[in-house]
Amino acid sequence: MSRVDEVVVGGGIAGLVLARRLAMAGRKVALLEASDRLGGQLLRIEVAGITVDAGAESFATRGGVVAQLATEIGLGADLVSPLDAPAWLYRDDGSAIALPATSLLGIPGVPLAADVIAAIGTRAAMRAELDVAMPPTVGAKAATLGELVRRRMGSAVLRGLVDPVVRGVHSTSADQLPLERAHPGLRTALLREGSLSHGVLSLRAGAAAGSQVGGIRGGMARLADELIADLELFGVDVRLGARIAFDELTRQRAGDVEGRVVLAAAPPTAGEHRVTIVLLAVDQPALDAAPRGTGMLVATDAPGVRARALTHLTAKWAWVGEQAAGRHVLRLSYDGHGIPDLADVARRDAATLLGVTLDAPLDVAIVPWVRAAPATHAVDGMRRIGEAESGTGLAAVVAAAEREAGRLLDERAEEDGVATD
Numbered sequence: 001m002s003r004v005d006e007v008v009v010g011g012g013i014a015g016l017v018l019a020r021r022l023a024m025a026g027r028k029v030a031l032l033e034a035s036d037r038l039g040g041q042l043l044r045i046e047v048a049g050i051t052v053d054a055g056a057e058s059f060a061t062r063g064g065v066v067a068q069l070a071t072e073i074g075l076g077a078d079l080v081s082p083l084d085a086p087a088w089l090y091r092d093d094g095s096a097i098a099l100p101a102t103s104l105l106g107i108p109g110v111p112l113a114a115d116v117i118a119a120i121g122t123r124a125a126m127r128a129e130l131d132v133a134m135p136p137t138v139g140a141k142a143a144t145l146g147e148l149v150r151r152r153m154g155s156a157v158l159r160g161l162v163d164p165v166v167r168g169v170h171s172t173s174a175d176q177l178p179l180e181r182a183h184p185g186l187r188t189a190l191l192r193e194g195s196l197s198h199g200v201l202s203l204r205a206g207a208a209a210g211s212q213v214g215g216i217r218g219g220m221a222r223l224a225d226e227l228i229a230d231l232e233l234f235g236v237d238v239r240l241g242a243r244i245a246f247d248e249l250t251r252q253r254a255g256d257v258e259g260r261v262v263l264a265a266a267p268p269t270a271g272e273h274r275v276t277i278v279l280l281a282v283d284q285p286a287l288d289a290a291p292r293g294t295g296m297l298v299a300t301d302a303p304g305v306r307a308r309a310l311t312h313l314t315a316k317w318a319w320v321g322e323q324a325a326g327r328h329v330l331r332l333s334y335d336g337h338g339i340p341d342l343a344d345v346a347r348r349d350a351a352t353l354l355g356v357t358l359d360a361p362l363d364v365a366i367v368p369w370v371r372a373a374p375a376t377h378a379v380d381g382m383r384r385i386g387e388a389e390s391g392t393g394l395a396a397v398v399a400a401a402e403r404e405a406g407r408l409l410d411e412r413a414e415e416d417g418v419a420t421d
């Protein structure tokens with residue numbers, strides 16, 4: 001049995017951020033990771049010799065917390081913005097349209113804008129516009145994003161715009177997505193601005209440099225690389241292949257390490273979600289013009305397509321395009337694991353979504369993921385961070401890990417103060 005000040009269980013971004021902060025402050029820290037590598041859902045992969053992210057490939061700029069961390073660990077000069085072009089939507093009638101430019105999570109900021117009318121029709125756009133005439137309290141207590149949007153803007157906006165975006169980003173429907181997890185500031189923005197559409201406009205205006213997402217040249221996996229290098233620098237005891245049995249955890253012991261335990265890994269639960277990412281490297285000059293901008297989201301009942309989203313990586317990120325020398329990398333997301341003939345299904349889906357013919361790809365990579373379900377139970381009083389606790393996405397996960405580090409260090413400072421009094 002070894003003894004440290006803090007034991008962090010789980011070496012994804014949450015655990016890495018926390019372990020680094022604590023170690024930098026002089027704490028003795030152990031980091032226990034079940035698999036044979038650190039980084040969790042940050043993973044670099046090569047297709048046809050082109051480096052891309054197989055897990056998270058961008059971050060929400062809201063709050064600035066990820067950019068701040070990246071800058072602190074030496075990646076500030078490599079922060080990049082994606083191609084300034086809308087994502088597209090593949091609709092349930094098999095047509096494709098650009099998503100309204102002024103929107104957030106698919107919620108239109110200007111319901112009567114021409115691109116909104118083109119997407120959902122005049123009648124539905126007029127229904128959405130009623131939002132500005134309603135008192136701000138309507139829907140303000142909504143538990144889910146779906147409930148909020150339905151009440152304020154109607155079900156056509158929900159089905160036609162919001163659900164495909166939520167499905168692409170969160171692998172769930174807007175009716176299943178708690179409002180705070182969808183966007184922590186949306187409820188407050190509604191009450192502050194008086195309507196949902198004005199709330200959307202104010203949140204968009206507040207996003208850094210106009211872009212709601214950012215990336216890192218070379219891939220988001222570089223975040224993990226730099227944090228890992230710091231763990232070594234600050235003497236964190238990193239143990240790979242250390243799968244902790246959740247039912248044997250206590251607040252003061254994980255595996256054979258004693259110390260204050262922080263859980264940065266999700267216990268397996270029935271609600272966990274299986275996702276498969278397919279990366280296709282293809283040769284098709286018609287894609288040079290980025291016919292569908294940065295990529296496509298797929299409506300739930302769209303005919304003949306099994307993917308729920310496609311990202312045109314070589315169009316979206318200049319650093320990927322530069323490596324590809326005229327070839328293209330497409331990234332498709334699927335719900336579930338073990339889909340038969342997936343490489344072929346993905347090639348056909350990509351051709352349909354992008355409106356081009358695609359021959360056999362130059363290279364294919366298939367990466368299965370298990371996404372954590374929201375935390376339902378924990379060891380009594382156990383500190384928890386990570387996706388199951390704070391919701392999907394690097395912005396939420398990093399912010400929560402930073403907060404927890406601050407809390408732990410404050411507590412320790414108080415305890416030390418008491419001990420010396």
Ligand SMILES: Cc1cc2nc3c(=O)[nH]c(=O)nc-3n(C[C@H](O)[C@H](O)[C@H](O)COP(=O)(O)OP(=O)(O)OC[C@H]3O[C@@H](n4cnc5c(N)ncnc54)[C@H](O)[C@@H]3O)c2cc1C
Nearest residue numbers: 010012013014034040041056057058244265386387393394
């Ligand atoms: C395909 C995909 C695309 C994504 N795209 C984006 C995006 O573009 N933008 C964005 O912001 N977010 C994106 N995300 C989400 C984002 O990557 C995650 O929210 C975030 O990385 C979660 O970090 P985490 O540390 O909480 O969890 P994880 O990265 O899952 O780390 C948890 C770690 O705990 C370890 N572990 C599990 N059980 C145990 C145990 N019993 N004992 C010890 N260790 C254990 C795991 O092996 C893992 O390393 C994406 C995720 C995926 C999968």
